[in-house]
Amino acid sequence: MGTIAAICTTIGFVPQIIRGIKTKELSDVSPVMLTLLLVGCSLWLTYGIHLKNPIIALANGFTLSFVITILFLRALYKKNRSER
Template sequence: MDWIQVMGIVAGICTTAAFLPQVIKTWKTKSAEDLSLGMFLLFVIGILLWLSYGIILEDIPLILANSLTLILASTLLYFKIRY
C-alpha cells in the first residue's frame, strides 16, 4: 500500500466519521427537524455516484469510504423521513 492509498483511506475515515455524531444525535433525540431533506437526497445521490466511480476504478479507498458514508447518510435520510 502506497502513501496515496493511505491518504485516501485517512480522508475517507475523516469524512465518514463526521456523520457519526449527527446519526447518534438524531437517533437519540428522535428528531431530524433541523436536517434538510433536499440536501440529504442530493448528498445520497452524490455518494452513490462516487461509489459507482470507485467501483469502476476498483479504488478501495473510494469504495470503502463511500460505502460507509452511504450507510450513514441513508440512515439520516431515513430518520428525516420517519421523524
C-alpha cells in the same frame, strides 16, 4: 492521506445519527442536502468500483449507508411526530 480523509468524511455523519437517535429529531437536517449527498455518494461509489479502488468505494459505501440512515430516521421521526 486519502485514507485519512476518507475516514474523516465518512465518520462525520456518525455524531448526527447518534444525536438524532437520542433526541428523536432530525427535522433541522436539510432533505435537499441529504438527497444531493445520496446522489453524490452513489456516483462516487460507482466510480470507486469502476476504478477498483477500495478506499473510494468503501468510504462512499459507508457514507451512503449513513446518509440513508439519516433520511430514514428523519422520515420516521417526522411521521411519529405527526401522529401525535
